Amino acid sequence: MAMKLRTMGRHIKEAFKSLVRNGWMSLAAVSAVAVTLLLVGSFIALLMNVNKLASDVENDVSVRVYIDLAATEEQQTQLGEELETLPEVETVVYSSREDELQQVVGTYGTEFDLFEGDDNPLHDVYIVNTNSPEQTSVVAEKAEDLEFVSQANYGGAEADKLFKTMESVRNVGGVVIIALLLTAVFLISNTIRITIFTRRTEIEIMKLVGATNWFIRWPFVIEGALIGLVGAIIPTAIISAVYVYGYDMISTYFVGTYFSLLPVNPFLYQLGAVLLAVGVVIGSIGSLLSIRKFLRV
């Protein structure tokens, strides 16, 4: 397939010319691609963030190690050090019974104020974060075997349920994204098939004047890629604008929590790259496949 460079230039020029002269047909194809990719892009943005929040929730699960009331200060420190040496443990934070009471008061109301001082029934606590969420139960078990520990708590069944739910959210999200991508592939290549179908007589004439199949194909493939590219730029722009706006708005609610959305950089660049790639690749391959039928003249 030796082709002169000038001929490639001609094919590109020809693709642009055809895009402009086909006016409405090109516009229809571009908007079909744009609408499809807008849907796909929005869902990807949504699901990726749900996934991110799910991880945030999981990482927030920690083991609460209640210290025996009889333990001295030294013994408490020793216990803290022992906890830190466990291989699964990431951080250990001390929270005194006074701190604990303040939290209870904060959560349930000032009536609990009367337990202040020596009446405080709560324990001093080590809040232990693990390297990964799945290790919480292991750490809790190990902690219970240590000296001066009255109890180690990780939310038990509750936490296990949470992990399972997050697991299925992830799986469903992945399946939905793949399904949407496949739908996009189908819709875009179908639209391009229609634009090419209306031009089958043109292809027939090209063959009659002695054009080789590749000579006919190139401008169509480039035109398909252009349709895909323009059709992807529009949803990328829309999603970027909405995401930047939404990110700022939602982030204010998350201040002081473990939660955060995926940051604009790099997430939007990654999403944009995916949408543009899907548009261009499907646009050109869609053309390539649709034109095949009409080349057998």
Add this chain to the structure above:
Amino acid sequence: MIEMLNVSKKYPNGITAVNDLSIRIEQGEFVYVVGPSGAGKSTFIKMIYREELPTKGTIKVGDFDLAKMKNKQVPFLRRHVGVVFQDFKLLPRLTVYENIAYAMEVVEKNPKAIKKRVLEVLDLVKLKHKVKMFPNELSGGEQQRIAIARAIANMPRVLICDEPTGNLDPETSWEIMRILEEIANSGTTIIMATHNSQIVNEVRHRVLAIENGRIVRDQQEGDYGYEA
């Protein structure tokens, strides 16, 4: 030179359009192909530019052996065989200039040579002033002249015309005929299927009459021979 030897064409639906036909046409000849509708004229003509393949026999056009050649080589045959149709078959989205240039871009000629030749053939069909127009802005006769200009742009050895005057009024038909004569005089073989008895009878050339897929008459300087 075009040569057919014992050529038969049977379509998948069982109809035999061409039946054991043999013919030899020398380079530079002008040949009319006449006969009733459905007699096999179209199939005969389509086999010359390999739109149809024979089911039996051999066809040679210049150095090309049509029955043996691969699909991939067909474009190269088409560059030596220009074709003109009753319905013109111009590319609707390309201007007059671009339509003719297309046939030459296909051969990867350089833009300078293309421009020179396009203006040359437009001069021959006397439509230089419509160079920037689109096909739908032209009359039928003008469109056919553009189609002819496109067909000869690459200087083919053979020009095939399938009822080139079929959609045109008598006066315009004569204009087309004049152009074809001029092309023939430059040494191009012309094979023209037609129902136009006036033209065949007045501008005498070799006549092939086809009926039931066979050549029933092959006459130099022949007449049309059918009731008009």
